[in-house]
Each structure stands twice: as structure tokens, then as C-alpha cells.
Amino acid sequence: MAGHIQDRWFKTEIDPDGKEHRVKTERHGTGMRYRARYIGPDGTEKSKSFPDKQKRLAETWLSHIEADMSRGQYVDPRAIKTTFRQYAEKWLATWGGDPNTRASMESQLRRHVFPYIGSRPLGSFQPEHVREWLARLEESGVRGPYARTIYSNARAVLSAAVDDGYLTRNPCSARTVKAPAVERKRVVPWSVPRVFAVRAALPERYRAMVDLGAGCGMRQGEILGVTVDALNFKTGVLHVVQQLKLSRGKPVFAPPKGGKLRDVPLPGPVTEAMRDHLKRFPPSEVTLPWATPDGPKVTKSLVFTAPMGGQVWRQSLNKEAWKRALVAAGVIPEPETEEERYAAAREHGMHALRHFYASALLDGGENIKAVSEYLGHSDPGLTLRVYAHLMPNSQERTRKAIAAVYDAAP
Numbered sequence: 001m002a003g004h005i006q007d008r009w010f011k012t013e014i015d016p017d018g019k020e021h022r023v024k025t026e027r028h029g030t031g032m033r034y035r036a037r038y039i040g041p042d043g044t045e046k047s048k049s050f051p052d053k054q055k056r057l058a059e060t061w062l063s064h065i066e067a068d069m070s071r072g073q074y075v076d077p078r079a080i081k082t083t084f085r086q087y088a089e090k091w092l093a094t095w096g097g098d099p100n101t102r103a104s105m106e107s108q109l110r111r112h113v114f115p116y117i118g119s120r121p122l123g124s125f126q127p128e129h130v131r132e133w134l135a136r137l138e139e140s141g142v143r144g145p146y147a148r149t150i151y152s153n154a155r156a157v158l159s160a161a162v163d164d165g166y167l168t169r170n171p172c173s174a175r176t177v178k179a180p181a182v183e184r185k186r187v188v189p190w191s192v193p194r195v196f197a198v199r200a201a202l203p204e205r206y207r208a209m210v211d212l213g214a215g216c217g218m219r220q221g222e223i224l225g226v227t228v229d230a231l232n233f234k235t236g237v238l239h240v241v242q243q244l245k246l247s248r249g250k251p252v253f254a255p256p257k258g259g260k261l262r263d264v265p266l267p268g269p270v271t272e273a274m275r276d277h278l279k280r281f282p283p284s285e286v287t288l289p290w291a292t293p294d295g296p297k298v299t300k301s302l303v304f305t306a307p308m309g310g311q312v313w314r315q316s317l318n319k320e321a322w323k324r325a326l327v328a329a330g331v332i333p334e335p336e337t338e339e340e341r342y343a344a345a346r347e348h349g350m351h352a353l354r355h356f357y358a359s360a361l362l363d364g365g366e367n368i369k370a371v372s373e374y375l376g377h378s379d380p381g382l383t384l385r386v387y388a389h390l391m392p393n394s395q396e397r398t399r400k401a402i403a404a405v406y407d408a409a410p
Contacts, residue, residue, distance in 0.1 A: 003038025003065070005058050034058045038065055046078075048087020080295045081168045085114050087122060087166060088157045094170060099292045100247045100254070105153050111152045112142060122166045123156070127174035134180065147180035186389055189359035190352050206312075207322055208277035212238075213353025214360075215270035215356035217375050221245045221321040222256055224312050228283045228301045233271055238264045240376065242300070244311055250293040251311055253300060278303065280320060286311050322350065358383070358388045 012020050032049035036058040040046045050058040082262045088109055095102055116133045117125075133154075135145055155172040162170050171177065190198075199210040212218045212226065216238050225244035232239065242264045245254050255261065266274075278318035284305040289295040306312050323342040326332045332343045354375065361371045368391070 003036060003062055004046045005055060005062070006035040006037055007033065007055075008035060009033050009052070013353075036062050038062060044136075072337065080120050082166060083119050083121055084125075084157065085118035087161055088118075091160050091164075097107060098259075100245070103248050104189060108153055109151050112140075113135060113154050117154075122158075122161055125167065125171045127171045128179050130154075130171050130174075130177050134177075136244075138180070143180065146180050147327070148182050151179050165239065179229075187355045187384060187386060188347075189355045191391065194331065195353070195356055197329035198325045198331065201325035203321055205281045205307065206304065206317065208273050209350070210353060211273040213350055214356045215273075216264045217268050217357035219243065219257065219265075219354065219376075220314065223350070224302075224317075225253060225300070226302060226303045226315065228278070231274055231303070233266070233275070236266045236268075236271065238266045240264060244288075244314075246314070247289075248290050250289075251313070252289045252291060253298055254291045256376055258376070258378055260378070262373060262376050264374050274303070282306070284309055311364050318349070353360075355387075358387050362387060362390050370405065 004080060008031065010022045011025050014020055033052040034050040034055050035047050036050065037045060037047045046313065048058075053205075077170060092102060092106055092109075112132070116136055117129060120129060134147075134151065136148065144278075151172075151209050152268070154169065158167065158170045158172055161167045161406055165190060184338070185297045195210065195214050199207050202210065206342055212223050213220075218238075218240060222240055223241035225242045226238075226240075227242070230239045230241060240256055242253050243256050245252060282302075283301045283303055285299050286302050286305070287299040288311065302311060304312050306316075310327050319342070323332065323345065326345060326348055327342070328332045331343045331348050358371055358375060361374070362368075366383055368387075369380045371387070372380040377383045
């Protein structure tokens with residue numbers, strides 16, 4: 001048995017003749033009588049107290065501790081009293097990922113997880129508690145991809161708790177726990193006329209953004225952060241090495257999404273568009289922190305700048321230029337009054353230009369691995385899941401092949 005049982009009400013004394021006698025202690029008849037004691041895997045003593053007439057229960061408890069240790073399933077009884085919030089905050093403080101991602105996780109946990117399950121001790125977690133939390137999350141209007149991200153963050157916390165010995169299993173792994181549903185929508189690429197209609201409706205200083213999005217597949221942040229030295233007109237290559245993004249509400253330069261640097265072919269028409277843009281709107285040096293608001297300051301010569309100088313603010317660009325261009329191109333309706341907001345157009349954001357780029361490459365016969373590389377995806381499988389339906393299919397070739405067989409038959 002791991003450890004031993006201490007009787008607090010009696011102690012053993014040896015008389016002058018060398019005989020042992022059980023005598024009452026000063027605590028006799030008060031408080032918990034038995035204390036089960038053992039040495040944990042960390043080398044420190046652990047214990048649990050039991051009342052009078054429950055020595056058998058104390059022995060059974062110690063036996064379970066010994067069995068858990070031998071199976072590698074031991075959890076410190078003090079650890080299971082740690083609440084979800086206490087552990088999550090401790091884990092995030094030592095999480096070694098991207099600081100901006102950590103800030104986003106902290107915000108999501110604070111707003112959508114801690115109010116529901118933050119005070120629950122880890123040792124009390126059951127799958128039903130996760131299901132109840134997810135139901136309340138949906139009732140509050142949090143659904144779709146955002147809900148899936150929040151759930152993934154909470155699950156990551158519980159997985160880490162298992163790794164650190166606070167839990168024996170992750171309640172999210174139960175078959176009855178389902179991640180928030182995400183409706184899979186097929187990407188419908190813009191037509192060529194729509195791309196150039198939106199381009200023509202943008203202010204002149206922003207039109208070349210469309211060329212980098214539709215002609216090189218860049219993300220909006222990458223376009224806003226593109227520098228002069230990233231455009232290699234001699235070799236016809238665009239080096240995607242940074243983006244302009246917000247970190248805790250402040251603009252910073254940072255690596256591209258996922259830290260995936262890449263070189264993208266620079267087509268002739270895009271080269272000419274960029275040459276013309278640089279002549280009409282000379283680049284401007286902008287100094288911002290790197291990666292986080294308190295990161296080291298770096299100075300970049302940006303291709304796209306605001307009318308009054310400085311970096312282009314994404315929110316202003318989307319509201320004052322992009323959505324107006326969508327209205328002019330007939331993509332979204334025009335607000336009936338000046339006070340009315342533009343219609344929501346998530347699927348018609350600047351990301352639509354990346355979809356156009358991918359569809360053009362696939363339609364032209366480019367292989368999925370190259371398309372994935374140029375888009376900066378983590379792996380070709382992701383590209384295939386998003387754009388498989390746009391790949392030229394073999395149905396017509398199949399029909400012709402079978403028809404040829406029948407034609408040659410006697």
C-alpha cells in the first residue's frame with residue numbers, strides 16, 4: 001500500500017519493561033481520527049483525513065492512489081481543486097506561441113469561457129459541463145467559426161491540464177461532446193468583369209491593391225505591409241515576408257499568417273501596374289513595432305500609404321474605399337440614407353481576390369501543390385478542401401472516352 005494510516009486518537013508508547021502500550025492522545029475524541037499519508041510522485045507528502053470508524057475507507061483510498069500511480073493516472077488531490085480559470089491563466093502565461101494569438105485567446109476565454117466554467121474545479125469536470133457551456137454559448141448568439149475557435153481554445157486548456165497532471169482525461173474527448181457546427185460554404189470566385197469593376201471604382205492610390213490580390217493571391221494585411229524591396233521586377237518575383245496587422249488594437253509589422261514566408265510569381269500585367277503605382281504614389285517610410293506593440297521598432301518603405309501619409313488603416317480602407325467600390329460595381333446595394341450602414345459583405349471582402357487568384361490558377365491547369373505554396377497555406381490539403389470544386393474535372397474526358405469505346409464496338 002502507498003503510504004500508511006495515522007491514528008490521531010491513539011499513540012504507541014513503550015514502558016520500562018519494553019512493552020508497547022496504546023495510549024490516548026490529547027486529540028482523542030475530537031476532529032478527524034485517521035489521516036491517510038503517502039509520498040507523491042513529486043517527492044512531497046500528501047494526506048487526506050477520515051472520521052472515526054472509517055479506517056477501512058482510508059485504506060481503500062490509499063489503495064486507489066497506489067493503483068493510479070502504477071497506471072500513470074495519478075492526479076494530485078490538491079491540483080484537482082484548481083479552477084479552470086486559475087489553470088488557464090497560468091498556462092497562457094507560459095504558452096510559447098505568437099503573442100498576438102495569445103492575446104486573442106485571452107480575450108476569448110475572458111469573454112466567452114470564464115463566465116460559464118471559469119470557477120469550476122478541474123477535478124469536477126464532466127462532459128455534461130462542456131455540453132451545457134456550449135449550449136449557453138449558442139443561446140448567447142455565438143455560433144459558427146468563431147464559436148468553433150472559442151471551443152478549440154477551451155479544449156486546448158483542458159488538454160494541457162491533462163498533460164500537467166491536473167486531469168486524467170479531457171472531457172471534450174467524450175463522444176457526446178460535439179464541437180460547434182460550421183457551415184461549409186463553397187467558394188464562388190468573382191468574375192473577371194467584377195474584379196476590374198471594383199478596381200476601377202477604388203481611389204487611384206488603392207487600385208494596385210487589387211492587382212496584388214487578384215494577380216498574386218496576397219492577403220489584405222500582406223498587401224498593406226508590402227514594401228518596395230519585396231517587388232523584384234528583374235526576376236519577376238514578389239517576396240511575401242511581412243504583413244501590417246493590429247495587435248491589441250495597435251498597428252504592427254509582423255510575419256505573414258502562420259509565419260509562412262513565400263515567393264510568388266509576379267506576372268507582367270501586375271509588374272506594370274506596380275511600376276505605374278510607384279511613379280504616381282512614391283513609397284513612404286513608416287516606423288512601427290515588430291510583432292507586438294512593445295516589440296522593437298522597425299522602419300519599412302511601404303508601397304501603399306494613406307493620403308495624409310503613414311500606414312493605411314484597414315478599417316478606414318474597408319469602410320471608406322472598399323465598400324464604396326462594391327456599391328459602384330453593383331456587388332452590394334447602396335445605403336438608402338447617409339446614416340444607414342453599408343450591407344454586411346464578409347464574402348466580398350478583399351479576401352475574394354485570393355479566391356479569384358486560386359480559381360484562375362486551377363482553371364489554367366496549375367497543380368494544387370503550387371497553388372498552395374503561392375497562397376501561403378500550411379499544406380496542400382487545406383487548399384484542396386477549399387478549392388477542390390474549382391479544379392477542372394474529367395467528366396467530359398470520361399464521356400468522350402466511353403463514347404469512343406462504344407463507337408469502336410462491333
